[in-house]
Amino acid sequence: MLSYRVVKGTPATLRIIYRRLLRAFGPQGWWPARTSFEMMAGAVLTQATNWRNVERAIERLRRAGALRPQRLLALRRGELEDAIRPAGYFRQKAKRLQAFARWYAARYAGSARRMFRTPWPALRRELLGLHGIGPETADSILLYAGAQPVFVIDAYTIRVFARHRLLGRRAAYDAVQRLAMRALPADAALYNEFHALLVAVGKRYCHRRAPDCAQCPLGDLPHTIEVNAR
Ligand code: SF4
Incomplete structure (x- = not known):
């Protein structure tokens, strides 16, 4: 269950995460397909x-x-x-x-x-x-x-959000999606870019074991690395 304190801070935290990742990695150009x-x-x-x-x-x-x-x-x-x-x-x-x-x-x-x-x-x-x-x-x-305003959740999203104390690391797909969609405006372009950026940070830095927080663009934001990372 999410605490009120965490829910209240979520929109601001997500905005900071988004801006940091966009500045660090630039637009990701998803999804690469011809049709x-x-x-x-x-x-x-x-x-x-x-x-x-x-x-x-x-x-x-x-x-x-x-x-x-x-x-x-x-x-x-x-x-x-x-x-x-x-x-x-x-x-x-x-x-x-x-x-x-x-x-x-x-x-x-x-x-x-x-x-x-x-x-x-x-x-x-x-x-x-x-x-x-x-x-x-x-x-x-x-x-x-379809450019519909639906936030996509994957293992990287859950890992980054959990480590940044937005939710418990065992949160279910729908709960994570609700959290993001309540905190952010219903904007397909924003969701498109945000998901791609979360995948980028997950692949480059937020590894399941041994995340590289020292090099990560989110490294100075409050976060917790769980002992038994999944
Ligand atoms: S700062 Fe650490 S926990 Fe946060 S996204 Fe980067 S690697 Fe993951």
Whole structure:
């Protein structure tokens, strides 16, 4: 449970964190994709792997002409699995990608414009009902493909927020998201940049074990490194 003191200080702390990270790293230019479908496929492929592997899988899909929903659905399961092999968990992800593409083609005729006419809370519920789409993937799609004001939470976000005493380190996804969205204005451009910056600081400095606070742009802000970091 968040204490009143922590909640009260959250907007100011988040603003400071955002400004510091933006000054240190600059705009991150997320999400790197040529089309909405490519972005959404990337959001499925990036589950439990790093972005370099996703790029390799996306490139192989591109070469196979499968970065359109109908073309992806026309691939045999084995062909799709082979194309996305670099992203890992390729059998699971092939199933997820096909389930997503089937829904996207049937429900929205493969049109992002039609899809994002649905108000984002209802669209989020639809996405969460699809095979293999969890909150982080659904929210990434809403924010980065649809420019909807939805704050994306990932392990880096939770780690940085917890270490900076904004929440307990075992806080659930929805609680962290509520905290950020209540503290910040509903601004998709801000959420886009903030999430990307949190990933940047997580990768460079805020390691699970042995964070490099001395070099980190947030190093002089009050923080606590837990003994058993997760
Ligand atoms: S590395 Fe240290 S200062 Fe930087 S975000 Fe993590 S806990 Fe904060």
